[in-house]
Amino acid sequence: MKISETANKNHEELFPDHKSTLKITDPELVEIFDNFAFDEVIKHGDLDAKTRLMVILGALIGSQTLSEYKVMLKGALNVGVTPIEVKEIVYQSVPYVGIAKAYDFINATNEILESRGVKLPLDGQSTTTPENRHEKGLEVQKSIFGEIIDKMYESSPENQIHIQKYLSANCFGDYYTRTGLDVKTRELLTFCILLALGGCEPQLKGHIVGNLMVGNDKKVLLDAVTQTLPYVGYPRTLNAIACLNEIIPE
Secondary structure (H helix, E strand, O other): OOOOHHHHHHHHHHOOOOOOOHHHHOHHHHHHHHHHHHHHOOOOOOOOHHHHHHHHHHHHHHOOOHHHHHHHHHHHHHOOOOHHHHHHHHHHHHHHHOHHHHHHHHHHHHHHHHHOOOOOOOOOOOOOOOOOHHHHHHHHHHHHHOOHHHHHHHHOOHHHHHHHHHHHHHHHHHHHOOOOOOHHHHHHHHHHHHHHHOOOHHHHHHHHHHHHHHOOOHHHHHHHHHHHHHHHOHHHHHHHHHHHHHHOOO
């Protein structure tokens, strides 16, 4: 088996003049993977290159694969994903994977940006204050999920209501209200982070509904699942598709 012309072209677009050591030590694996990920899979669906790389980065954070993240981050920057967009992808992951899992990705992102001459810190993207973060977050929550948010507040036991408030103020008020990425993109990223994280299918189903509400239909979600497949594997992919089919039957 040889690496196809299409796979070579797509790989070169992401990593111009890159010389892979794996081609020397593991040539058969590189041929199999590159032909699959950079030819067969890329042909499927309609995600543009930037969106494809962004959802892959989100999935790599969710799956905790730092080395591959650093490789794909360079590719993402090479096809036009901006430093602010990259930072916002990492920030968007924090309320879903937790700072402990995001920490190394923040540092790796900073190192790669600085190696390319990007001056840090980047321009701030926050739009809320301590006084209005709950109000603004709740507003975004309701714009995505509708009346179910009121029902979640109403049905929450008194000793757990603080978690609902944290979701509104922190997850949505601190993160979803930021500029740099729009809500539609943030929801798609959240879907990919969760599918890669695994073990959180109830939340994945909730964000499938959220994606529908912001205009990401089943085709978009299936395209995203397909593009992340080579990086997260078949079990996570099949779980995500099962959730999709449950929420949006064929």
